[in-house]
Amino acid sequence: MSTSIQSAIWRPAASEGDARAQPAADSVKLRVEDATKYYHTSTGSVHALESVSFDVRAGEMVCVLGPSGCGKTTLLWSMAGLHPLTSGRILIDGASVTKPHPKVAMMFQEANLLPWRSLIRNIELPFEIKYLKVADHRERIDALLQRVGLAGFDHKYPRELSGGMQQRASIVRSLAVDPSIMLMDEPFGALDAFTRDEMNLLIQRIWMDTGKTIIFITHNIAEAIFLGDRIVVLSPRPGRLSRIFSIDFERPRQLDLVTKPHFIELLVEIKRSIDHSGGKGTSAVD
Amino acid sequence: MDKALQDQIPTFGKSDKAAQEVGLSNWSALTSGPGVRTWLEVAAIALVAVVIVGGAEILLTVFEVPQYILPTPSKIVTALIVDFRFIGPHIVITVEELLAGFAIGGAIGFVLAAVITQFPFVEKIITPYIILLVTTPMLALVPLLILRFGFGSEPRIIAIALAVGPMVMINSATGFRRTDLAKIALARSFGASTLQIFLKIRVPMAMPMIIVGLMVGSIFGLLTAVGAEMVGGAEGLGNRLAYYSSLIRMPQFFAVILVLALIGISIYVLFFWIGKKWASWEA
Numbered sequence: 001m002s003t004s005i006q007s008a009i010w011r012p013a014a015s016e017g018d019a020r021a022q023p024a025a026d027s028v029k030l031r032v033e034d035a036t037k038y039y040h041t042s043t044g045s046v047h048a049l050e051s052v053s054f055d056v057r058a059g060e061m062v063c064v065l066g067p068s069g070c071g072k073t074t075l076l077w078s079m080a081g082l083h084p085l086t087s088g089r090i091l092i093d094g095a096s097v098t099k100p101h102p103k104v105a106m107m108f109q110e111a112n113l114l115p116w117r118s119l120i121r122n123i124e125l126p127f128e129i130k131y132l133k134v135a136d137h138r139e140r141i142d143a144l145l146q147r148v149g150l151a152g153f154d155h156k157y158p159r160e161l162s163g164g165m166q167q168r169a170s171i172v173r174s175l176a177v178d179p180s181i182m183l184m185d186e187p188f189g190a191l192d193a194f195t196r197d198e199m200n201l202l203i204q205r206i207w208m209d210t211g212k213t214i215i216f217i218t219h220n221i222a223e224a225i226f227l228g229d230r231i232v233v234l235s236p237r238p239g240r241l242s243r244i245f246s247i248d249f250e251r252p253r254q255l256d257l258v259t260k261p262h263f264i265e266l267l268v269e270i271k272r273s274i275d276h277s278g279g280k281g282t283s284a285v286d
Numbered sequence: 287m288d289k290a291l292q293d294q295i296p297t298f299g300k301s302d303k304a305a306q307e308v309g310l311s312n313w314s315a316l317t318s319g320p321g322v323r324t325w326l327e328v329a330a331i332a333l334v335a336v337v338i339v340g341g342a343e344i345l346l347t348v349f350e351v352p353q354y355i356l357p358t359p360s361k362i363v364t365a366l367i368v369d370f371r372f373i374g375p376h377i378v379i380t381v382e383e384l385l386a387g388f389a390i391g392g393a394i395g396f397v398l399a400a401v402i403t404q405f406p407f408v409e410k411i412i413t414p415y416i417i418l419l420v421t422t423p424m425l426a427l428v429p430l431l432i433l434r435f436g437f438g439s440e441p442r443i444i445a446i447a448l449a450v451g452p453m454v455m456i457n458s459a460t461g462f463r464r465t466d467l468a469k470i471a472l473a474r475s476f477g478a479s480t481l482q483i484f485l486k487i488r489v490p491m492a493m494p495m496i497i498v499g500l501m502v503g504s505i506f507g508l509l510t511a512v513g514a515e516m517v518g519g520a521e522g523l524g525n526r527l528a529y530y531s532s533l534i535r536m537p538q539f540f541a542v543i544l545v546l547a548l549i550g551i552s553i554y555v556l557f558f559w560i561g562k563k564w565a566s567w568e569a
Contacts, residue, residue, distance in 0.1 A: 077471075080475050081475075082471055082474055082475060099477070100474060100475050100476065100477045102477060104475075105475075105476075106472075106475040108468060108471070108472065110468065112468050112469065112472045114469060114487070114490070115567045116490045116491075116493070116565075116567040117490075125473075125476070125486070126476040128486070129473060129476045129477060129478045129482055129486070130476065130477060157567065159567065177476075
């Protein structure tokens with residue numbers, strides 16, 4: 001198994017390593033430019049992000065990694081158009097994001113299914129909101145349900161499903177509208193370790209089959225290395241871009257990757273870099 | 287061994303929170319708990335009912351309690367059947383007034399609840415008036431309303447609406463305030479407009495409290511209907527109560543009370559089943 005590891009530091013210097021870490025301009029799907037965000041709360045101002053900039057290439061899986069307080073969720077919400085940046089901007093296909101983009105789907109830390117609707121009605125929610133006809137997409141929905149292992153659970157209610165099944169349902173909901181970008185905010189954090197491994201394999205499989213651009217937030221270094229083409233590391237308070245690592249393990253990655261020496265070396269290196277930049281809350285393997 | 291622990295292992299974490307929230311199926315001591323499970327429990331309930339009614343019959347007869355104080359259950363039921371043609375039309379009138387006042391008061395209450403939860407400033411303005419309406423027994427206003435609107439149904443319907451409205455409003459507003467930011471963020475991320483979020487997220491989420499509000503409002507409305515009819519007007523069950531008690535025809539008087547109790551129970555059961563259908567996801 002080829003195991004070249006490269007860590008590239010983001011700075012505008014021309015070197016071999018940088019070319020790998022920063023994608024070519026014409027294939028950039030999503031660009032973060034100088035993203036800065038201040039929250040105004042009742043107790044004062046919170047500086048969540050400071051001048052974060054990086055690009056995401058079409059079809060890439062980028063993991064955003066960092067301890068709590070590094071603004072990962074804030075960044076993702078800005079990409080989703082849910083709240084505005086104080087300064088800087090986010091560009092999708094060259095256009096600035098001011099409100100939720102129709103081709104972007106978001107997944108949250110919990111499955112976030114509506115408890116008063118059955119599974120299939122939950123999956124139909126985005127279609128209702130966007131005024132699309134579900135019938136046109138019926139085949140894709142059925143195929144997705146089949147693939148995540150929820151075929152036949154159409155009429156179950158969320159309370160009848162386990163956490164893992166609910167999160168799978170929300171994967172189907174996100175993919176059913178055929179987005180080109182998926183934003184995932186620690187979607188497997190609430191699941192137990194076994195289920196999380198399964199879900200990581202599932203996401204990798206889906207990503208490899210569909211070629212979507214995925215931005216995946218996690219605080220779990222092993223998960224980030226397993227899933228990502230590149231890892232964007234943010235340091236906390238305020239959230240700043242710390243480093244970008246390029247991950248070159250070949251695909252599809254198997255679960256036993258986490259036991260390989262090169263994987264462990266990379267994990268240790270990433271952890272050390274996070275600890276140095278002030279983040280004490282990152283877990284290596286959770 | 288503790289019976290409560292025997293059937294379930296508690297799950298720690300977020301799922302517990304939902305079980306504690308007040309919803310239609312656990313909002314009072316009357317409706318909490320697993321409910322009737324075996325024929326034995328049904329038999330026990332029936333037995334107690336028989337004991338109470340039969341016991342009342344026996345005790346009232348044995349102690350020769352005069353009929354003008356408290357008639358025996360058998361006399362009450364007999365009076366209801368024999369005099370039904372005198373009582374029946376008034377049932378219709380009372381129920382019609384209740385429905386009309388409930389529809390008006392409930393609709394206004396619901397709309398107001400939606401408005402004040404969207405615009406917090408409006409809430410600050412109208413809260414004092416709402417509290418005034420809740421604390422003032424509407425019966426006291428009926429004579430004034432009769433002066434203005436005459437002796438027909440209108441004053442009573444208005445009084446009923448004024449009694450129902452605040453109840454529906456307060457409970458619905460409580461329901462709307464239970465925002466779940468995650469669900470709203472979810473809908474927004476798909477591009478939902480504010481109206482879509484209201485209809486698809488806020489209203490279903492508030493539904494248990496809305497139904498509680500409707501149920502409590504309708505009971506208040508029934509009380510106000512009967513009271514208003516007693517105070518003024520020539521028709522309705524409240525009027526019958528005043529009529530029979532003035533003639534000291536107590537079996538008929540209590541027969542009307544029995545009818546009112548049955549109406550109240552029907553309202554309760556109706557909303558309980560509505561809640562089961564529309565709000566059971568909370569259970």
